[in-house]
Amino acid sequence: MNSQNPPASGGGDSRPTLDVVALGNALVDVLASAEDATLGALDLVKGTMVIVDHQRAESIYAAMGPTTEASGGSAANTAAGVAALGGRVAFLGRVADDQLGRAFTHDIRTVGVAFDPTPAPVGDSSGTGHCLVLVTDDAERTMATHLGVASDFGPVDLHAGHLASAQVVYLEGYLWEQPSAKAAMRQAIDMAHAGDAAVALTVSDPFCVEHHRDEFLQLVNEELEMLFANEEEIMSLFGTDTFDEAVEAVADTGVLAVLTRGAAGSVVVAASGPVVVPAAPVDRVVDTTGAGDLFAAGFLYGITNGLSPEESARLGSVCAAEVISHVGARPLADLRELAVAAGLFS
Amino acid sequence: MNSQNPPASGGGDSRPTLDVVALGNALVDVLASAEDATLGALDLVKGTMVIVDHQRAESIYAAMGPTTEASGGSAANTAAGVAALGGRVAFLGRVADDQLGRAFTHDIRTVGVAFDPTPAPVGDSSGTGHCLVLVTDDAERTMATHLGVASDFGPVDLHAGHLASAQVVYLEGYLWEQPSAKAAMRQAIDMAHAGDAAVALTVSDPFCVEHHRDEFLQLVNEELEMLFANEEEIMSLFGTDTFDEAVEAVADTGVLAVLTRGAAGSVVVAASGPVVVPAAPVDRVVDTTGAGDLFAAGFLYGITNGLSPEESARLGSVCAAEVISHVGARPLADLRELAVAAGLFS
Numbered sequence: 001m002n003s004q005n006p007p008a009s010g011g012g013d014s015r016p017t018l019d020v021v022a023l024g025n026a027l028v029d030v031l032a033s034a035e036d037a038t039l040g041a042l043d044l045v046k047g048t049m050v051i052v053d054h055q056r057a058e059s060i061y062a063a064m065g066p067t068t069e070a071s072g073g074s075a076a077n078t079a080a081g082v083a084a085l086g087g088r089v090a091f092l093g094r095v096a097d098d099q100l101g102r103a104f105t106h107d108i109r110t111v112g113v114a115f116d117p118t119p120a121p122v123g124d125s126s127g128t129g130h131c132l133v134l135v136t137d138d139a140e141r142t143m144a145t146h147l148g149v150a151s152d153f154g155p156v157d158l159h160a161g162h163l164a165s166a167q168v169v170y171l172e173g174y175l176w177e178q179p180s181a182k183a184a185m186r187q188a189i190d191m192a193h194a195g196d197a198a199v200a201l202t203v204s205d206p207f208c209v210e211h212h213r214d215e216f217l218q219l220v221n222e223e224l225e226m227l228f229a230n231e232e233e234i235m236s237l238f239g240t241d242t243f244d245e246a247v248e249a250v251a252d253t254g255v256l257a258v259l260t261r262g263a264a265g266s267v268v269v270a271a272s273g274p275v276v277v278p279a280a281p282v283d284r285v286v287d288t289t290g291a292g293d294l295f296a297a298g299f300l301y302g303i304t305n306g307l308s309p310e311e312s313a314r315l316g317s318v319c320a321a322e323v324i325s326h327v328g329a330r331p332l333a334d335l336r337e338l339a340v341a342a343g344l345f346s
Numbered sequence: 347m348n349s350q351n352p353p354a355s356g357g358g359d360s361r362p363t364l365d366v367v368a369l370g371n372a373l374v375d376v377l378a379s380a381e382d383a384t385l386g387a388l389d390l391v392k393g394t395m396v397i398v399d400h401q402r403a404e405s406i407y408a409a410m411g412p413t414t415e416a417s418g419g420s421a422a423n424t425a426a427g428v429a430a431l432g433g434r435v436a437f438l439g440r441v442a443d444d445q446l447g448r449a450f451t452h453d454i455r456t457v458g459v460a461f462d463p464t465p466a467p468v469g470d471s472s473g474t475g476h477c478l479v480l481v482t483d484d485a486e487r488t489m490a491t492h493l494g495v496a497s498d499f500g501p502v503d504l505h506a507g508h509l510a511s512a513q514v515v516y517l518e519g520y521l522w523e524q525p526s527a528k529a530a531m532r533q534a535i536d537m538a539h540a541g542d543a544a545v546a547l548t549v550s551d552p553f554c555v556e557h558h559r560d561e562f563l564q565l566v567n568e569e570l571e572m573l574f575a576n577e578e579e580i581m582s583l584f585g586t587d588t589f590d591e592a593v594e595a596v597a598d599t600g601v602l603a604v605l606t607r608g609a610a611g612s613v614v615v616a617a618s619g620p621v622v623v624p625a626a627p628v629d630r631v632v633d634t635t636g637a638g639d640l641f642a643a644g645f646l647y648g649i650t651n652g653l654s655p656e657e658s659a660r661l662g663s664v665c666a667a668e669v670i671s672h673v674g675a676r677p678l679a680d681l682r683e684l685a686v687a688a689g690l691f692s
Contacts, residue, residue, distance in 0.1 A: 030449075033678075061452065062452075064452075064456065065456050065457070066416075066417065066426070066452075066453040066454075066456055066457055066676060067416075067449065067452070067453060068414050068415065068416040068674065069414065069415040069416070069449065070412075070413075070414040070415070071412065080412075098444075098445060099444060099445040099446055099473075100445055103376075103413065103415065106407065106408075106410075106412075106413070107412040107413060108412075110410065110411050110412055111411070111412055127445075328414065330412060332379075
């Protein structure tokens with residue numbers, strides 16, 4: 001299934017009408033600044049995401065300072081970024097009929113992402129998922145996610161029309177945690193390939209790689225056209241001691257791999273070999289929430305709109321730099337303008 | 347009832363245990379940046395607040411870009427500011443048992459404000475109030491408030507214990523819009539004076555002055571120890587053509603008046619005559635939401651903690667400068683530290 005020239009382009013009249021369809025957890029971020037000591041007291045590991053039940057979410061929330069709420073969710077942030085660049089994009093995820101669900105729906109639609117969620121079953125009171133984000137002084141974010149109705153994401157939430165119209169179907173690794181979501185992902189992959197779309201996966205988090213290494217490797221070897229991971233994740237996935245060994249390992253699979261390294265930039269592993277792309281400059285890093293998500297947004301928009309993999313990674317860097325310069329995981333500035341300023345579009 | 351030396355201090359053993367009890371609409375702000383043209387299309391007047399019904403709130407929300415949610419409400423912001431300075435403060439307001447209500451409750455309690463709301467009646471589905479805030483490029487905010495359950499604020503929401511323990515009872519002029527809230531305000535004034543507390547009113551908005559001029563004048567002449575207004579509001583209240591005439595008029599009433607003039611600073615009208623206090627410097631004005639609320643917070647904390655009216659106004663300026671330097675109506679920086687840096691506390 002791998003191709004070094006994604007996205008697979010439909011022939012003749014069937015040009016895809018969507019650049020990207022993204023599947024992920026629909027979450028509202030609940031953000032507060034926090035001290036390192038608070039993370040320790042709450043048994044949270046800085047820089048990681050942990051799934052928590054309602055009770056644990058409540059006790060973490062109670063220990064947080066005043067919060068602001070803003071739509072989040074990894075793949076949803078990516079979808080919002082693609083739309084901000086002018087891309088045609090849809091999001092698939094599950095929200096409840098509550099205040100957080102309405103806010104999530106408003107926020108993603110208003111930036112131009114198609115979002116037509118399957119209504120939650122009557123009587124489901126688990127609520128729209130939310131992610132408690134503790135931002136420390138070093139701009140690092142530590143996350144505790146209560147999935148709520150997002151934990152029921154399943155095949156019923158797939159939108160055949162969107163999946164059949166996509167150039168790239170982008171899957172969030174976090175979804176591999178739930179059996180019904182995993183079944184939906186498998187089905188989405190089949191629908192994508194039947195419709196000539198490329199399939200991309202972000203492995204999302206080191207803990208996802210730990211939990212699902214064998215399945216992720218099977219996907220890389222047999223199903224995916226594109227893979228997104230950071231340095232720690234790709235080394236864990238291939239069980240290597242060094243980043244360079246991981247680059248070699250992923251190059252052997254033939255997948256187009258986009259590997260981010262924070263301030264050290266990124267490496268794109270394409271058929272022609274690995275290319276190092278520097279990070280875009282940032283005046284002051286305020287909150288790294290959404291950095292990887294927006295990098296993926298820039299890359300996906302670029303690759304589906306005529307840019308080379310290297311140029312696409314440069315666009316990813318520009319988008320990531322914007323989102324880490326302020327609180328929150330979605331762009332505030334005009335990404336299209338920033339891309340033009342970086343010489344990527346005229 | 348007026349005194350030029352508020353707060354009225356309890357004698358002997360009965361030192362008040364709260365510096366301030368603030369009464370107001372419990373609202374969650376829903377903030378988005380907006381173009382001037384959008385305000386026009388929505389029939390909103392820049393810089394003002396308008397009360398809207400559910401349907402109109404929905405259509406304004408639909409026209410807004412992606413939003414962030416953060417607790418707001420004018421007097422609630424003031425209470426949060428007093429707490430941030432280290433003051434002892436309680437807030438009285440009405441929330442529903444919903445996600446916005448829980449967020450409001452969390453946010454105000456976590457900064458140290460006592461908030462023990464009367465539970466909303468079973469079956470009330472109008473929801474916690476929210477304020478749609480459209481922030482234009484010039485940092486001005488334009489607001490449309492859907493009061494929800496806040497419109498039912500009434501005598502049942504008064505907390506006799508808090509009111510009996512206060513040095514200052516601070517009333518939000520916005521509450522004068524609703525008959526039941528007005529009845530509660532009148533009762534709170536009586537309880538405050540019975541308990542030896544000073545009563546302060548912010549007139550809140552030019553439209554409140556228009557609607558309630560006679561009642562506000564009666565309050566100023568007969569009930570209040572302190573009055574907060576901006577330039578436009580005080581001129582409207584006394585029907586004067588110039589600010590100086592308004593200063594003379596309010597001086598004649600004997601009330602301690604705190605008159606804000608934006609970047610031009612403020613004028614405190616005390617028994618010894620009017621004193622001009624410059625605004626504190628701000629690097630960049632980002633969002634003026636909460637400027638008046640935080641000015642009042644600084645002033646109230648100062649006046650209840652041994653500062654002179656002039657020093658209290660300087661503290662108000664410091665707090666206002668902080669809140670307009672970022673998005674949102676509550677302080678993010680350590681106000682106490684800023685006050686010390688300004689030489690107001692050691």
